[in-house]
Amino acid sequence: MPVEVYGAALAGEYGGVRDGYLTGWVWNAARPSEFVGLRLLIDGEVAAEGRANIWRRRLAELKIGDGRHGYSLGIPRRFVDAESHRVELVTLDGISIARQTLTLAVGEDYVAPVRIVERPKKYYLAILAIAKNEAPYLHEWVAYHRAAGVEHFLIFDNDSDDGTTEMLGRLADLGWVEHVPWPRAAHPESPQKEAYAEGVARLREQAEWIAVVDLDEFIVPLHHPDIPAMLREYPDVTALGLCWRLFGSSGLKQWTPGLVMERFRKCRATGAKLVKSIVRADYIQEARIHAHAMKERATVDELRRPLHGPYAQAGTVAVAQINHYFTKSREEWERKKLRGKADRALDDKDFIRMDEEYAQHDFNEVEDDAIFKFYEATRRGVAWLRANISNGRGAVDAGFRLEPFGGQALRAGSVHPGPGAVLGAGRLMAFSRDYPAPVMAAAKHLAKLAIPPVRLVEVQDAWVAGMMVVAQGGTLFFDPAVYPGYLKKIYEDGIWLKRDIETVLHGIHEITLSEPCFVFYHGNCNNFGHFLTEAVPKLFTIKELYAQGWRAPLLLERHRAGFFMGYVKAILPEAEIVFIEPGIRYRGDFLLPSIDPGYKYHPERVRQMQNYAEAQAGRVDKQFPREIFISRGAFPKSYRRMANSPEIEEIACGHGLAIVRPEALPIPEQAALYRNAEIIVGEYGSGLHNAIYSRPGTAVLALNWINGVQQAIADSFGHAVGFVLPEDGGPVLNHGEGVQKTFNIAPEEFSAALAEIFRMRDFVAGARRAAADCQDDPIKVT
Numbered sequence: 001m002p003v004e005v006y007g008a009a010l011a012g013e014y015g016g017v018r019d020g021y022l023t024g025w026v027w028n029a030a031r032p033s034e035f036v037g038l039r040l041l042i043d044g045e046v047a048a049e050g051r052a053n054i055w056r057r058r059l060a061e062l063k064i065g066d067g068r069h070g071y072s073l074g075i076p077r078r079f080v081d082a083e084s085h086r087v088e089l090v091t092l093d094g095i096s097i098a099r100q101t102l103t104l105a106v107g108e109d110y111v112a113p114v115r116i117v118e119r120p121k122k123y124y125l126a127i128l129a130i131a132k133n134e135a136p137y138l139h140e141w142v143a144y145h146r147a148a149g150v151e152h153f154l155i156f157d158n159d160s161d162d163g164t165t166e167m168l169g170r171l172a173d174l175g176w177v178e179h180v181p182w183p184r185a186a187h188p189e190s191p192q193k194e195a196y197a198e199g200v201a202r203l204r205e206q207a208e209w210i211a212v213v214d215l216d217e218f219i220v221p222l223h224h225p226d227i228p229a230m231l232r233e234y235p236d237v238t239a240l241g242l243c244w245r246l247f248g249s250s251g252l253k254q255w256t257p258g259l260v261m262e263r264f265r266k267c268r269a270t271g272a273k274l275v276k277s278i279v280r281a282d283y284i285q286e287a288r289i290h291a292h293a294m295k296e297r298a299t300v301d302e303l304r305r306p307l308h309g310p311y312a313q314a315g316t317v318a319v320a321q322i323n324h325y326f327t328k329s330r331e332e333w334e335r336k337k338l339r340g341k342a343d344r345a346l347d348d349k350d351f352i353r354m355d356e357e358y359a360q361h362d363f364n365e366v367e368d369d370a371i372f373k374f375y376e377a378t379r380r381g382v383a384w385l386r387a388n389i390s391n392g393r394g395a396v397d398a399g400f401r402l403e404p405f406g407g408q409a410l411r412a413g414s415v416h417p418g419p420g421a422v423l424g425a426g427r428l429m430a431f432s433r434d435y436p437a438p439v440m441a442a443a444k445h446l447a448k449l450a451i452p453p454v455r456l457v458e459v460q461d462a463w464v465a466g467m468m469v470v471a472q473g474g475t476l477f478f479d480p481a482v483y484p485g486y487l488k489k490i491y492e493d494g495i496w497l498k499r500d501i502e503t504v505l506h507g508i509h510e511i512t513l514s515e516p517c518f519v520f521y522h523g524n525c526n527n528f529g530h531f532l533t534e535a536v537p538k539l540f541t542i543k544e545l546y547a548q549g550w551r552a553p554l555l556l557e558r559h560r561a562g563f564f565m566g567y568v569k570a571i572l573p574e575a576e577i578v579f580i581e582p583g584i585r586y587r588g589d590f591l592l593p594s595i596d597p598g599y600k601y602h603p604e605r606v607r608q609m610q611n612y613a614e615a616q617a618g619r620v621d622k623q624f625p626r627e628i629f630i631s632r633g634a635f636p637k638s639y640r641r642m643a644n645s646p647e648i649e650e651i652a653c654g655h656g657l658a659i660v661r662p663e664a665l666p667i668p669e670q671a672a673l674y675r676n677a678e679i680i681v682g683e684y685g686s687g688l689h690n691a692i693y694s695r696p697g698t699a700v701l702a703l704n705w706i707n708g709v710q711q712a713i714a715d716s717f718g719h720a721v722g723f724v725l726p727e728d729g730g731p732v733l734n735h736g737e738g739v740q741k742t743f744n745i746a747p748e749e750f751s752a753a754l755a756e757i758f759r760m761r762d763f764v765a766g767a768r769r770a771a772a773d774c775q776d777d778p779i780k781v782t
Helices: 057-061 135-147 164-174 191-203 227-231 330-338 355-361 370-389 437-448 486-493 498-506 528-547 562-571 603-619 645-654 667-676 686-693 708-717 747-773
Strands: 010-018 021-028 037-042 045-051 068-074 084-091 096-103 123-131 152-157 177-181 207-212 217-221 239-246 275-280 284-286 320-324 420-425 456-465 469-472 510-512 554-557 577-580 585-593 627-630 640-642 658-660 679-683 699-703 720-725 741-743
Touching: 010 096, 021 084, 037 068, 045 068, 057 068, 123 191, 123 227, 135 164, 135 217, 135 370, 152 164, 152 191, 164 177, 177 191, 191 207, 207 227, 217 227, 217 239, 217 370, 320 370, 330 355, 456 498, 469 498, 528 562, 528 585, 528 603, 528 686, 528 708, 554 562, 562 667, 603 667, 603 686, 603 708, 627 645, 640 645, 645 658, 645 747, 667 686, 679 686, 679 747, 686 699, 686 708, 699 708, 699 747, 708 720, 720 747
Parallel strands: 123 152, 123 207, 152 177, 239 320, 510 585, 554 577, 627 658, 627 679, 640 741, 679 699, 699 720
Antiparallel strands: 010 021, 021 068, 037 045, 037 084, 084 096, 207 275, 217 320, 239 275, 420 720, 456 469, 456 585
């Protein structure tokens, strides 16, 4: 229809009825920056009111104001009856725009407008999100959306282990976010959907609008000063679906410092039909991922057209868009895909993202800088957060640890596939579809484990003998909260600890203890690796109890290996020791600290061990290398031997690693050695388990065996971890044959893995420098 002049300065176009809306445009040339207020009359009755403020590309091309002069007025359902009606459009001050008799009939997907009364609430706009390992991006995402008008953030934390948890805690302290821990163990099927349901319940009385988006999605209003201003243009809408604008890698292969919006500017030329929604809290019936079930009226797109499921009729990005940074760089994609999907169960075939998704979403067709209207405000916000949070909980330092990062994938086949180098981090086995079923089963078991609180179990009127075998009421005492599961089998076999079991159950020599005593180790702790990972953490719990004035003696066998007493003296020098003798059972009350299931250490124990190592590093007057190779040359009688260890050690030296033998150092110096190390390489075993003293971000490379213990340590302490299997593909393990077995590590595989470990370490270091120094953000915060 041609442009018509409706008044002295009014011009416009009457577009007719479409999808239950009267559409067109009106512009007041005398007041070009104002939006004309409109009233829709049907049969003389006021049916709708609104403003001509919708951006239309054709208007912008015709230089009609700034292009934001379109209108779309909803027709109430009572008039949609396939009968003729007198329709008139007038300005709010009575100037007639158009008058016509129309038959109002629309399709089955007609969505009627809703007369909405906004209740007084604390926030006009809040964001609801679930996060997992988003530390490198969290500051920018929060700072951006605050600049864009979001007043409140409700963020559910889904088992983050990269510093996100600490960062969210600090942001909560600042009053910027509400932080809710949301472990998968408690919500195994779909943490995301369950978090959304809980989030809506929490926000219903607090916020008028709730934006439900992910942390790689940025809501960008294209022509309004902020998101709330845009939402006020939809007074009769209960849910608004905004289309994705898919941003690709911009050709970047690796992570580089800078904001996400700076680094990735290239995107798909058109919007995607899939939407994310901003909904009115009072009208949402059931929270979903994209388009939510509403009590009244379904979700519409920015042009007020009804959706088809979670899809808009067309991928229009005329009013706003969701910048979706799905892939980022190839390196960041590799880490993202391995953490899995929050809307899938662990055993779902689609839990892990596939490489094909990267190619499907890596759009780099055009540049789009619409988000840059908030660039300066975002930069200032990020700089302020980094400056303040880095002085808070240390979240910036912890926040840039490598998440799971894939190297060469494991091949399906036997339980221990190979040969080859396999790199991963954080979560057990760095999930891949190519892992064999037993390995995946172990991985999922660890991922589901909840971390219980540290407890102290008191076993009253009991006996103890030998390697701290405890009995009560004539039976051996076993509690999975206190002991590792394998100890039960040792008890049931009755062979390994036969003498101690006989003594504690039937011994004729008995001594009664006058006060309760701590029992901190068990029958397999003569193996140093098990002592280090299962008994030493309990010493730190006892140390904390001592600090609180809650004291009791420690039980210790008089003839036990020297490292037992060495660790007690190093960690708890003030402890009173009660020595027990072989062949005697001791009666009394015993205090047993709980164990960490699956070697997933409680955060409090992590803090204690890290603080101890930091203190030792500060006290020891000695410089230690930052890249170390743990040699087993001092253990020639071990059940295993790396036959080509001289060659492997020579390659390690060629890469700058120092060959060390930790057992030759005093215990405080061992802690300082590992605390200082940034790269730790060696055969799987207790030498690598000392990484419990290493800082977050330390890169660990284990030779011979892919094992959950080292992965769980990495999971708890924030390390990157990798593995290199023997040349024949199978690890050499201790099966009790009493025969030493040999294996070889392929030199070329080892060299490749070393190069990758160094690159992982450098990635972490670069991210930390960027966070600490704001090298990519020179703004001075005043």
